[in-house]
Amino acid sequence: MKKARRKSLVQLSLSAPPSPIPSTAATRPAHTTKKAAASLPHLSRRACPNSQPCPAAGCERCPRSRPPQRPAPPASSSPATAASPSSPPPRRRALATTSSPPTCCAFPSATAPLPCPPRRGRPSRRWRRRRTPPTTSRPSSRSPSPRTPEIEIMGMLTKEVKCHLGPFSKLQSGDVSCLATIPSDVEAEATFIAKADGVIAGISLADMIFNQVDPSLKVQWFESDGNFVHKGFQFGKVHGCARSIIVAERVVLNFMQRMSGIATLTKAMSDAARPACILETRKTAPGLRLVDKWAVLIGGGKNHRLGLFDMVMIKDNHISVAGGIANAMRSVDQFLEKEKLALPVEVETRTIEEVKDVLKYAAENKTSLTRIMLDNMVVPLPNGDVDVSMLKDAVQLINGKFETEASGNVTIDTVKKIGETGVTYISSGALTHSVKALDISLKIDTELALQVGRRTNRA
CATH class of the missing domain: 3.20.20.70 (Aldolase class I)
Structure with missing residues (x-):
């Protein structure tokens, strides 16, 4: 069975068109070098993204650009496969010792596309064993980072933004209302307005959201987290692409209104409880544990245990x-x-x-x-x-x-x-499970928004 497989491989290599890459395989028998098989896209382990032979297929330093070496079969009597007396013996392949491996399908560069699908057909046992790369003492750059509060919050914000935009690939492509009404090159300026008295919280979180939706947005704050604001006070502005502002608007306000409500109640209870300190509990909103506890700190309280582990x-x-x-x-x-x-x-x-x-x-x-x-x-x-x-x-x-x-x-x-x-x-537990959100708005037409707010006693 093995001899038949080797023979079919040799026949395929001889019937294939010549490789566009210069190679010394033409001067040697195909069964001694196996480079003819490596030069065929459908026989290599990975085809190049452009359906072309791997540019480093003939490189001796590339350990995965061609099938593994096997013992040479007995010399055939056919003149097409007979080895000449001057043919050098087959060389053993060695792994690259240089710091930068060749740019090929087996070693994709930082700008290379995703790995191509494997070759067709069932690989041999020896080939399957070599698919797992050798372990090294060098740390992998793709290893997961430790779970820190910052990483957890950023992951939560990413999911929240994508949840609002729907199943689209780009962040701004899911807002069909913006796509229908606002040209992509229109810029605007929106203002944060407090519609009730309370403690502002979530400004740092809002910066993260704006930066995630559109890093070119420019945000200016007139107050800081923990400051008290009165109804009708304008405490921040954001300038940039109108579509990006509107996409980020509801996500930012959802977090800021909840955090400001928690901070406002925490501030009131902390002032009344002195000299005792106010703590929250684990009765937080699902998925918002760190955000709720952050708001308690902004309001002047202290955190109880973060979870079941500390x-x-x-x-x-x-x-x-x-x-x-x-x-x-x-x-x-x-x-x-x-x-x-x-x-x-x-x-x-x-x-x-x-x-x-x-x-x-x-x-x-x-x-x-x-x-x-x-x-x-x-x-x-x-x-x-x-x-x-x-x-x-x-x-x-x-x-x-x-x-x-x-x-x-x-x-x-x-x-x-x-x-x-x-x-x-x-x-x-009422600090986080029964909190009333602080009413905040983000308006592009500030004057009209204030007029409506005064009419409804909310500005």
């Missing part, structure tokens, strides 16, 4: 499965010691008895506990007020041995009374 938080379900607070805390301490991890540890308590159990365990054992959550110890009253006596008793019982965090029934109306109990932190 803090041990022993919640009620963990305690129920472990068989009690002491068992859960003991398991956590053993795990951290075994894995040699230094992570903050927080345990949730719901009653005064559970607080006593935590303090008893900490007094008798070496523990990594850093914070005690006092959950739902703020009791709402029928008249709309809250009773914080249980929370105050728990704080006095802990007496500064650990940080304390109040959670449950935290609103803008109750946060002041909760902060007066002496807790270290106050966490509120």
Whole structure:
């Protein structure tokens, strides 16, 4: 079978037209050099993008521009394939030792098109084994980057922009309204207008979006993230291609309005809760975890754990499965010691008895506990007020041995009374799961927009 395959390869090489690339294969038998087969596009491993033979097919430094060498078959009696006595012996191929490999299909350059499909037909076993490139100690430039907040946010913005534009290849080609009404060479200037009082957030994020849609857009801001603006205030401008501005408009406003709403509420609760610090929770909008937590920082709050990986938080379900607070805390301490991890540890308590159990365990054992959550110890009253006596008793019982965090029934109306109990932190899920967006607009005709805003009491 192998001999028949070699014979067919030799016959194909002899019946093929001459290669346009100068080669020494014409002076040697085809079965000793195999360069005749390498010069045929349909026999090489990869055909060139322009359906032409690979320009480096005859290069000895290119390890994948031709099929691998095989032992030479017995000399044929045919005069077409008989080897001359002066023919040099076949040379062994060696990998290139130069720093820049030849520009060919096997080594595409930075500007080369995508790799061509493989040759037709079923390759031999030896050929399939050679398809995997040899591993080297040199790091690959295509290796994935580590997941950092910046990379995660940029990936989210890219998906959001493409989601608005639909299944089109170019960023600006999906807005059919712009394509129908606005010429591509028209420029415009749009102004950001606040339609309510609040804290501006998302300016840095807006810069990322504008740069992603059209890097030529020029954005000018009159305020910074965290600044307070009043209704009707113009706090920024963007100038450039009118199509690009309108494409980016809704994406920018969606993020800025939500982030500004979170920052505004966080600012109000932080001022009322002093000296306690305001924290958000993991009750964020799906896909917007980092953006929501960023807005809390802009508003003057602090971040709770980013996810399940950066803090041990022993919640009620963990305690129920472990068989009690002491068992859960003991398991956590053993795990951290075994894995040699230094992570903050927080345990949730719901009653005064559970607080006593935590303090008893900490007094008798070496523990990594850093914070005690006092959950739902703020009791709402029928008249709309809250009773914080249980929370105050728990704080006095802990007496500064650990940080304390109040959670449950935290609103803008109750946060002041909760902060007066002496807790270290106050966490509120309402900061991110029930936030009211701040009304912001981006208008090209600013005067008309202000007239309409005054008429509707929004400017």
